[in-house]
Amino acid sequence: MPSPNQTPKAVPIPPAGSALILLKINGVDRSLSIDPRTSLLDVLREHLSLTGPKKGCNQGACGACTVLMDGQRVLSCLSLAVQLEGREITTIEGIANGELHPLQAAFIEHDGFQCGYCTPGQICSAIGMFQEFQNGLPSAVTGDMAAATIEFSDTEIKERMSGNLCRCGAYVGICEAIHSAFDREVAK
């Protein structure tokens, strides 16, 4: 017999059904009724017609689905939307603010793409990557983990962007675009 203070607070989880979630997507509150299996990527593309994030591999290998969640880059294909209640999501559609984001302009200026399929993921990833860099996060090519300052070098950018594949091979242009958009900020 369980003693009174061992009375379970929780009952077993009810059977599967639909779930209601509230997300803020590109600044707009969205209330959605979804099957718990739905990925954030499918919510964006299929429920909200935000087709910027791409379904490349759908298994976390290519980075084409990258979006920003509360400012951090994440893979929307491996995120179950049901657990993201209250989170703020920014897709490529929400990056520009009246005019192109400096990184978007730099991608055009430096030929950071050919077919463009990976580009929304590359741009969201690079914005998140730069914030991580500014926070002092070291990378696999940063020699000293405790370094007070890290050089915003090609080597650092390539390592930090290795989760985003480009089958057209626009990597040189992508790297130049990132330098062009963010080098000034590093100096600050």
Added chain:
Amino acid sequence: MKSFAYARAADLETAVQLLSKTPNAKLLGGGTNLVDLMRENIEQPDALVDVTGLPLDRIQERPDGGLVIGATVRNTAVAVHPVVRDRYPLLAQAIVFGASGQIRNMATVAGNLMQRTRCLYFYDHAARCNKRAPGAGCDAIGGFNRMHAILGASDSCIATHPSDMCVALAALNAKVKVVGPNGERTIAFEDFHRLPEDTPHIETDLQPGELITGIEIPPLGFARRSLYRKIRDRASYAFALVSVAAALEVDNGKVRNIRLALGGVAHKPWRATEAERVLAGANAGPESFRQAAEAELAPARGLAHNDFKIELAKRTIVGVLGELAGG
């Protein structure tokens, strides 16, 4: 993906209750491994208990200089933490050598411990796998086994544990804090993951209804001088063929303190206790380092495609220790 029920646990007691009272329930953290495995129909839980709302998302300094890292802290948050970067550089380094930036932002510390092997035969429903279907057999043993284990494998399973972070935690002698229906307990890191033996589907010491609440890292002054080196088939975003986590303190040319662990070589993060024993008090030079590596790898057994990893592991040990001793 099979349909599942979902519940968010707001406190630990609820999480334990939900986990122990719901049939075939699994915990959901960042989802980076579990969601993929569910999509492949390898994991087929009937219910998911979301633990990301639990108050386990903090890194706390202990009065003795050690750290407690909460179970749901994201990998990036560990790697960027000033105390981790300063006192345990091998841990920060192991994390940034793993996965991609996006995955590190999502993946939790406990999920990193609980991730499953990337053995391709485990993922392939057309192949036999004792981990996926106990008793079925193992097609990796006679198959393409370049990525597979050279230490501690069995006739049932030659899969490796894929984590980088766990190799550093093994070297640091971390402890895994868990809670379950019978209360709290602490598991030594080397006892947390299991060797395959004839039950490779049982991968950890966690009992039914138990969940990880955090990782305790003891104070280890000499870990300020530590390294994680990962050898892989491409320069970034690939699993380890071999990795080495080490911390070394040299005093008057002799090894005063040594911690060594290997990744990519076994079903669990491999604490190199034999090498540590050989090195205790030895000259801090290439000859002793090689002797220690030979001793650790003496029981290693190579297969058709991974035989090279035995020599690779030895050379990586010698290289890492040489760099740490080199001034």
